[in-house]
Amino acid sequence: MSTPSLPDRAHVVIIGGGVIGTSVAYHLTKLGHTDVVLLEQGQLSCGTTWHAAGLVGQLRASESGTRLVQYSTELYAELEAETGLSAGYKQCGGVTLARSEDRMIQLRRTAANAAAYQLDCELLSPEEAFERYPVMRVDDLVGAIWLPADGKANPTDLTMALAKGARQRGAKVLEHVRVLDVLTADGGVTGVRTDAGDIEAEIVVNCAGQWAKAIGALAGVNVPLHSAEHFYVVTETIAGVHPDLPILRDPDGYTYFKEEVGGLVIGGFEPEAKPWVAPDKIPYPFEFQLLDEDWEHFEILMDNALLRIPALEHTGLKKLYNGPESFTPDNQFILGEAPECANFFVGAGFNSVGIASAGGAGRALAEWIVNGSPTTDLTGVDIRRFAPFNGNVSWLHDRVAEILGVHYEIPWPNRELATARPFRRSPVHHLLVAAGANFGSRMGWERANFFAPPGSEPVIEYSWGKQNWLPWSVAEQVSTRTGVTVFDQTSFSKYVLAGPGAVAGLQWLCTADVAVPVGKSVYTGMLNERGTYESDVTVTRTGPQEFLIVSSAATTERDKDHIRKNLPAGAHAELVDVTSSMAVFGVMGPKSRELLRELTDADLSDAAFPFATSQVISLGYATVRATRITYVGELGWELYVPTEFAVGVYEDLLSAGEKYGIARGGYYAIESLRLEKGYRAFGRELTPNDNPAEAGLLFACKLTSDVDFLGRVAVEKAKAEGPRRRVVSFSVDSPDPMLWGGELILRDGAVAGQVSSAAWGATTGSCVGLGYLRSTDDAVVTPDWVRSGSYTVNVGGQVYPITVSLKAIYDPANERVR
DSSP: OOOOOOOSEEEEEEEOOSHHHHHHHHHHHHTTOOOEEEEESSSTTTTTTTTOOOEEOOOOSSHHHHHHHHHHHHHHHHHHHHHSOOOOOEEOOEEEEESSHHHHHHHHHHHHHHHHTTOOOEEEOHHHHHHHOTTSOOTTOOEEEEETTOEEOOHHHHHHHHHHHHHHTTOEEEESOOEEEEEEETTEEEEEEETTEEEEEEEEEEOOGGGHHHHHHHTTOOOOOEEEEEEEEEEOOOTTOOTTOOEEEEGGGTEEEEEETTEEEEEEOOSSOEEOSOGGGOOSSOSSOOOOOOHHHHHHHHHHHHHHOGGGGGOOEEEEEEEEEEEOTTSOOEEEEOTTSBTEEEEEOOTTOHHHHHHHHHHHHHHHHHHSSOSSOOGGGBGGGSOGGGGOHHHHHHHHHHHHHHTTSOOOTTOOOOTTOSOBOOTTHHHHHHTTEEEEEETTEEEEEEEOOTTSOOOOOOOSSOOTTHHHHHHHHHHHHHSOEEEEOTTSEEEEEESTTHHHHHHHHBSSOOOOOTTBEEEEEEEOTTSOEEEEEEEEEEETTEEEEEEOGGGHHHHHHHHHHHSOTTOOOEEEEOGGGEEEEEEESTTHHHHHHTTOOSOOSTTTSOTTBEEEEEETTEEEEEEOOOSSSSSEEEEEEEGGGHHHHHHHHHHHHGGGTOEEEOHHHHHHHHHHTTOOOBTTTBOTTOOHHHHTOGGGSOTTSSOOOTTHHHHHHHHHHOOSEEEEEEEESOSSOOOOSOOEEEETTEEEEEEEEEEEETTTTEEEEEEEEEOTTOOOOOHHHHHHOOEEEEETTEEEEEEEESSOSSOTTOOTTO
């Protein structure tokens, strides 16, 4: 085969000719960027795309994810008219089954999500499900749901249609060109080196599928994914199976079924998967290749398929496909510009939803490239949610074995992944273990969810209702409201910004005024140019040219990237990640001052140590930074302790606290306490889709000053126009239901929004939460409109009255924190 003729340069080079790479090329050219070269080491779709099952299910856990797939389906239906090539897309609907009441509760919650997103969805009885799919057995079912907008596409046809659309608008699509290196200089990409020559480029996009980790490493970029063997079987023809048969999902049996040429494609997501070779050990060439059959591993899927489709007992099987596919540590795909290398973008790790996601993900990544930042909320798939340590191949290998099964496990709201743990540990981790902690994980940190009393196992017994640990968390909440509790909050992200330009830089980045005296702490948002949230942080001025910035555990990499990219040009300020250098202990409750006085001579009075101030104090033998602030709505201090002193300080707090009945507290208690106070959280109430007017946080914006900040113009516009959505606090009028977030809110019986966060409130004696309300006619949501409605919440299909408030449910006047 002759060597393709490469251009010397291109504005954008895309690596990988699967469905994602061709979608990015298609959408870049659609946005007017036609100087695009796509390179494929073999033939288009030859990697993992060609053996994908092609399922397109629209409903996702989040609204942003659902909208992304909705766009995909619209695009696939239109491609043939534009390009002359069909994507093989057919809207056939989808039926998802429930064998248990727990699964049926999940499906009722799914139906409520569909209502919130204006997506058609219908709850079915087993008999009604049989009418939709008459070749299955239904006598063991509790029920099902029907999603009429679900469909299926032909992966190879779709890839070819997207590639042709890109070519028609000027992109070059070159096959049999292997990328050998990514060229970089001064912290950014300059091009690629291939086996056919070099290409200069301003932008490089890594859409290399299971090769994406190895390609990323060429540019010093971490792309945490790992391949696993993934199976499906194709049957001979079956009576009653026809092209209009819906997609069938039987998650309690780990299986799905799709019609193909009168037979069925039967695949699934087994609970324990088979990781394949390390990302840098994938053989070359590997084009249109499969792995060896493994009927023993496929047995759990086949047994469940035989149970569901009786005709399979006497139906022949054409072939067992075992194709490797890449999966990520959290079962969400990877999108965005890499923080390690400017203008190096990634779209990879699609966890078996690549066909459904390709259209929307390709458009989202193209818009990010063209605009310089995302245009919607992509937080859940943003590459910056991972840190370099997430690229450890041994860790990825062990984690990916669990990830496939997550697809079809019941998505318990507080489910924790179990593999490749423990990972990151605070200095006092062993003390928490000894005290009976149950651990969750954020950004790799092991964090105490709750503490089990002596004689009880610190485990979570998952259910949709009140779980086993709730009384223990209630005790922690009560201790915090009435006595004193110590929380290990070491997982906080912590950065120092220092230099002559630190004040001016932070004034531009922050919504609130941070040009405050040394020792003052400020709660503030950080926005993008659209005036929506990129982060919310606490900023403490620790010196004339130095600030300590504290953020959530999960946002370390995106925070650092956002700050560095948006500091004013020429600003003389340096950002340093000091997260691992300090433990953090929250000492919270009305007796916190008394406890700390046992260990320090510092004046902790309200006059000498006011709220939202910070001082360096002696505490026992240690010297720590104490910041008087709270995320639980009580008097308290956060203690920032050098790591090497952490164990001593923690032991001193517990020893001195015995006379005050000190308790240890976990993050479940923090969640409950912060929701009683109406405190917002990034990723839930605050996202890149939400602005301060909607979030009720205009008070944290310096709009009365003449100091400009990133996003100010958009915030002023949003304030002037009035919010179309508004955050409210609520409490459930009944103590019976357990809420977890995501539930449907109704106003006067009509869909009005969703719960963004919810938890059990010990002080209120029922569940409390936050949620966004919107009007049915997209009108401004005024306080009077909020107050005039009657509200209920749909909890797994049951409706309960709630009391809605624009103020905090607990201590709205903030008297308790004084």
